[in-house]
Amino acid sequence: MTKALLTGNEAIARGAYEYGVSVASAYPGTPSTEILENIAKYREIRAQWSPNEKVALEVAVGASIAGARTLCAMKHVGVNVAADPLFTYTYTGVNGGLVLVSADDPGMHSSQNEQDNRNYARFAKIGLLEPSDSQEAKEMVGHALEISERFDTPVMLRTTTRISHSKSLVELKDPQERTLREYKKDARKYVAVPANAKVRTHIKHQLLEELKEFSETTELNRVEWGDKKIGVVTSGIAYQYVKEALPHASILKLGFTNPLPLKRIAAFAEQVEQLWVVEELDPVMEEQIRAAGITVHGGKDQLTRIGEYSPSLIRQAVLGATTTTKQPASAPIRPPVLCPGCPHRGVFYALRNNLKVVTGDIGCYTLGAMPPLDSLDTTICMGASIPAALGMEKARPDQAQNIVAVIGDSTFLHSGITGLIDMVYNKGTSTVMILDNRITAMTGHQHHAGTGQTLQGEPASEVDLVALCHAIGVKRVRVVDPGDLAALDQAIKEETAVREPSVIIARRPCALIVKQTEPRLRVNHDKCVGCRMCMRIGCPAISFADKKSSIDPALCVGCKLCQQVCKFGAIVPEEGQ
Amino acid sequence: MKTVSILLVGVGGQGTILASKILSDVALRQGYDVKMTEIHGMAQRGGSVVTQVRMGEKVHSPLIEPGQADYIVAFEQLEALRWLHFLSDEGTMIVNTQRINPMTVITGAAEYPADALEQIKANAPRVVELNALEIAKQLGNMRVVNVVLLGAMAKQMDIPKEDWLASLEATVPPRFLELNRQAFQAGYEA
Numbered sequence: 090m091t092k093a094l095l096t097g098n099e100a101i102a103r104g105a106y107e108y109g110v111s112v113a114s115a116y117p118g119t120p121s122t123e124i125l126e127n128i129a130k131y132r133e134i135r136a137q138w139s140p141n142e143k144v145a146l147e148v149a150v151g152a153s154i155a156g157a158r159t160l161c162a163m164k165h166v167g168v169n170v171a172a173d174p175l176f177t178y179t180y181t182g183v184n185g186g187l188v189l190v191s192a193d194d195p196g197m198h199s200s201q202n203e204q205d206n207r208n209y210a211r212f213a214k215i216g217l218l219e220p221s222d223s224q225e226a227k228e229m230v231g232h233a234l235e236i237s238e239r240f241d242t243p244v245m246l247r248t249t250t251r252i253s254h255s256k257s258l259v260e261l262k263d264p265q266e267r268t269l270r271e272y273k274k275d276a277r278k279y280v281a282v283p284a285n286a287k288v289r290t291h292i293k294h295q296l297l298e299e300l301k302e303f304s305e306t307t308e309l310n311r312v313e314w315g316d317k318k319i320g321v322v323t324s325g326i327a328y329q330y331v332k333e334a335l336p337h338a339s340i341l342k343l344g345f346t347n348p349l350p351l352k353r354i355a356a357f358a359e360q361v362e363q364l365w366v367v368e369e370l371d372p373v374m375e376e377q378i379r380a381a382g383i384t385v386h387g388g389k390d391q392l393t394r395i396g397e398y399s400p401s402l403i404r405q406a407v408l409g410a411t412t413t414t415k416q417p418a419s420a421p422i423r424p425p426v427l428c429p430g431c432p433h434r435g436v437f438y439a440l441r442n443n444l445k446v447v448t449g450d451i452g453c454y455t456l457g458a459m460p461p462l463d464s465l466d467t468t469i470c471m472g473a474s475i476p477a478a479l480g481m482e483k484a485r486p487d488q489a490q491n492i493v494a495v496i497g498d499s500t501f502l503h504s505g506i507t508g509l510i511d512m513v514y515n516k517g518t519s520t521v522m523i524l525d526n527r528i529t530a531m532t533g534h535q536h537h538a539g540t541g542q543t544l545q546g547e548p549a550s551e552v553d554l555v556a557l558c559h560a561i562g563v564k565r566v567r568v569v570d571p572g573d574l575a576a577l578d579q580a581i582k583e584e585t586a587v588r589e590p591s592v593i594i595a596r597r598p599c600a601l602i603v604k605q606t607e608p609r610l611r612v613n614h615d616k617c618v619g620c621r622m623c624m625r626i627g628c629p630a631i632s633f634a635d636k637k638s639s640i641d642p643a644l645c646v647g648c649k650l651c652q653q654v655c656k657f658g659a660i661v662p663e664e665g666q
Numbered sequence: 667m668k669t670v671s672i673l674l675v676g677v678g679g680q681g682t683i684l685a686s687k688i689l690s691d692v693a694l695r696q697g698y699d700v701k702m703t704e705i706h707g708m709a710q711r712g713g714s715v716v717t718q719v720r721m722g723e724k725v726h727s728p729l730i731e732p733g734q735a736d737y738i739v740a741f742e743q744l745e746a747l748r749w750l751h752f753l754s755d756e757g758t759m760i761v762n763t764q765r766i767n768p769m770t771v772i773t774g775a776a777e778y779p780a781d782a783l784e785q786i787k788a789n790a791p792r793v794v795e796l797n798a799l800e801i802a803k804q805l806g807n808m809r810v811v812n813v814v815l816l817g818a819m820a821k822q823m824d825i826p827k828e829d830w831l832a833s834l835e836a837t838v839p840p841r842f843l844e845l846n847r848q849a850f851q852a853g854y855e856a
């Protein structure tokens with residue numbers, strides 16, 4: 090038997106391979122991204138990046154109706170985008186099994202919120218599986234697909250960052266046969282009009298009752314008896330923390346958590362002196378357990394709703410044990426920064442010089458909010474930059490010429506287009522900058538519909554952003570090189586001055602996807618007067634000591650932005666390269 | 667066997683991820699259960715990065731908590747200082763004396779603690795310091811800093827050297843293998 094050390098994401102991809110998935114779709118988002126990147130390596134599976142999560146899920150729905158086992162993956166906030174098809178696909182039911190992977194991010198390691206998507210499973214009334222390590226992550230793909238087909242429902246597999254990005258040992262097995270279920274037209278099932286949905290809702294709720302019974306009997310939920318003083322109901326990564334913190338406690342380990350096996354929980358509670366519910370984030374299980382009249386000794390009254398758990402946090406809450414009091418030394422923080430040569434840097438430098446109100450979006454360019462660039466006013470969610478600019482203009486029409494929306498190329502295709510349509514339709518006059526670095530950089534350089542390549546490496550057509558903006562009705566569309574500060578400055582001045590909507594496409598590939606060909610730069614210390622102008626672009630390659638700037642040759646990629654801001658000609662190419 | 671907890675801390679781009687791969691491969695060769703967790707969303711953006719590796723008969727939690735690390739391999743001084751309180755009372759700190767200024771220091775918002783190394787020595791039970799960047803430069807490739815540090819760590823651990831070399835071979839592309847062997851050896855002897 091082969092074993093491999095896999096991340097949760099790699100294990101889910103392996104599960105898709107072993108358990109007969111034929112179609113997989115996703116939009117990238119940490120911590121879910123590597124699921125599709127790894128599935129893409131299996132040539133037996135047709136894997137794709139969709140422009141956003143709603144589209145990804147709808148593709149998965151189509152594949153499922155056509156009879157394929159299907160997996161669709163996204164980060165937690167992606168499910169907000171995909172919620173519309175999700176909620177109705179629970180009425181129609183599936184043909185081939187459909188598993189929706191939601192990768193949540195307690196602690197917000199790389200997210201704008203820490204919503205608990207187990208709530209979605211309850212809300213949509215679908216089955217929910219929560220792996221506690223990579224082995225379970227793999228196997229639960231198989232369970233999810235079976236449950237999906239048996240109970241005619243999409244199923245959610247919910248991970249958290251510590252599952253997605255932790256490695257543990259996984260047994261590898263041969264893949265089962267990849268077959269399609271027969272497709273028969275069945276409009277009364279798949280055409281969700283009121284007349285049909287009114288019938289389906291009864292079927293759905295009947296199946297949900299059956300799923301409840303399944304939850305009571307499945308081996309995905311199991312008791313590990315220990316000392317009966319303390320009994321813990323737990324799931325996901327919290328299970329591992331409980332094992333570590335309370336090695337002698339009795340544990341009801343739940344792998345299948347919606348619907349909850351309330352009878353089993355009640356029986357377990359009878360056997361133990363103190364019942365604890367240990368779950369990260371929301372009291373999803375606890376509230377249901379309490380509502381069922383089961384006495385809970387400790388839950389969210391003792392354990393936080395915020396952030397990640399740890400063994401010591403649990404030990405402290407349950408046993409009152411104090412943990413080590415080692416205090417961190419004071420050390421200046423090391424925030425992530427725009428890379429040397431990043432094309433976004435010039436854009437924010439120019440915007441700051443023009444003192445614009447900047448509605449931002451999500452991507453590497455959100456780092457433009459950090460000092461010294463410090464030039465974003467808002468960031469809410471993907472696609473919000475353009476509508477937020479329009480809203481600001483509606484609230485303060487006199488400010489229209491001072492508002493700029495910035496949005497990345499991947500984000501524009503994800504959910505920026507409709508915002509731009511709104512701006513044109515509702516007579517906004519602000520300026521939109523599309524920061525077209527030719528890739529989805531933030532999440533690790535995924536291709537998208539504008540880059541000319543698919544997830545599985547085939548050449549593809551590219552969305553023509555200029556033509557698209559024209560088609561939407563923007564008359565003023567111009568492309569500038571964000572490596573050219575003067576051109577950027579001029580474009581911003583001209584486009585914000587006009588009383589009509591305009592789009593500036595700042596186009597230059599991400600510095601990490603192009604080979605460096607430009608000579609590195611150095612500071613001529615005879616000419617450097619120590620004015621610190623070059624420090625204002627926030628380049629990690631430039632430092633300042635003894636009243637002079639210096640450039641670290643190991644970091645410089647020769648983008649020449651610093652050269653353009655230096656008024657003394659002190660920054661020159663390094664000789665002899 | 668007691669579970670051994672190792673933290674690898676550094677700055678995005680320093681190669682902590684490859685180091686952790688080799689380390690966990692070595693652990694598997696010992697027949698240990700291994701868990702490894704990594705927050706790498708910002709790895710390429712020059713932020714702080716940390717990898718946690720735990721090995722033993724049966725490992726439940728992938729997390730290492732303050733006061734629990736048996737070893738910390740710090741790829742940079744300031745990161746060593748930042749994670750110092752994670753070291754256990756018998757723990758060993760292996761620290762690369764290289765300094766990389768964070769943006770907060772570059773912009774003048776904060777100062778790089780001049781006495782970082784002194785603070786570390788005053789508070790860590792055992793410290794192994796080496797200038798891995800200098801060693802890597804002498805070998806002709808600054809990118810092998812990570813393997814130099816692994817060599818230094820291997821010296822401290824109770825695992826046969828051949829196993830380390832086997833893992834190196836299994837993880838590093840063949841054309842870089844000789845260079846990496848040298849880097850490992852140089853770290854081992856440092």
Ligand SMILES: Cc1ncc(C[n+]2csc(CCOP(=O)(O)OP(=O)(O)O)c2C)c(N)n1
Nearest residue numbers: 118451452453454497498499500529530531
């Ligand atoms: C709904 C949703 N899906 C996914 C993400 C994760 N995510 C954040 S930014 C981003 C895309 C960034 O690409 P782009 O707009 O091209 O900007 P870049 O990082 O290349 O500068 C993604 C996928 C998210 N935050 N929200």
